[in-house]
Amino acid sequence: MIKNCVRYSVVCVLCVCYAFSVQAQEVLPLESEFKEPTTKLWLNTYGNIRVSKRLFWVAQTHFRFEETESTPFVGQVAQVYNRHAIGYIYSKKFNFSLGGVLRLNFNTDASSVDRNLVPEWRIWHQYMFAMPISTMMFYHRIRIEHRWTQDFADDSEYEFRNRWRYMFKVKIPVNSHKLQPKTFYISPEAELIMQSGKPVVGSPFEDLRLHASFGYILTPRITLAAGIMYSQGQTLANPGIYKQSWTARFHVYFSPDFRKVKNKLPAIHLDD
Secondary structure, eight states: OHHHHHHHHHHHHHHHHHHHHHHHHHHSOSSOEEOOOEEEEEEEEEEEEEOSSSEEEEEEEEEEEEOOSSSSSSSEEEEEEEEEEEEEEEETTEEEEEEEEEEEEEOOOTTOOSOSEEEEEEEEEEEEEEEEETTEEEEEEEEEEEEEEOOSSTTOOOEEEEEEEEEEEEEEESSSSSSOTTEEEEEEEEEEEEEESTTOSSOOEEEEEEEEEEEEEEETTEEEEEEEEEEEEEOSSOTTEEEEEEEEEEEEEEOOBOSSOOSOOOSSOOOO
16 A cells, blocks of 8 residues: 555656656747847936045936837837936046936836836946046946846736846047047947846846947037947746847936036046
């Protein structure tokens, strides 16, 4: 009797394990699959406001749009970012920041019956290194984000994840020997974004962003730029499926200075 029970239990365990293995094989594709690229539009403002010799206030607002079936790039609102922080200038070549983010996520699924809007909360800290070489400026940026996200379903709970971001960027003046007012510049950049946390099972590669922009330093305090970005990364639900997108990006950089300094670019190279 006992032997039969043991045999029966072993058979049940083997059947369950087999069922899970079959299910996993059905979920994971045999080869990596790439979704069709989506088109997006980002309107970004970046404020670095000097409040003292060492401290500055980071104030950023981003409006992000996403395609619909009938309208590419700007079909519908997808996210609205509100990012703030207090930054500290250690030297002309290094600064760091600490602050918080409120991101409003809009439900872009036209067939969904769930909520249309959910907030996402983040704590972020950033470390920026600036390296002048000849007429160019090289940037290394390390940004770490601790984020709480939830789905659009009413009973969805917040899930915690970390994002580990590294960006390399170059600014190259076009019509001048240095970055100064009335100067056009080109700026290629690459950013790798990894993620970790309990919801991340086999999909740590969140995003690779390749961005090139063309900018103009309008005044000592205002810079305008526009560019195009290609990105790809693993989906959180299935590590074998990759998302892709093409994003048109428009940037406004402003750097007011409450100190009594006239007609001078910021001494520290601050960027997005």
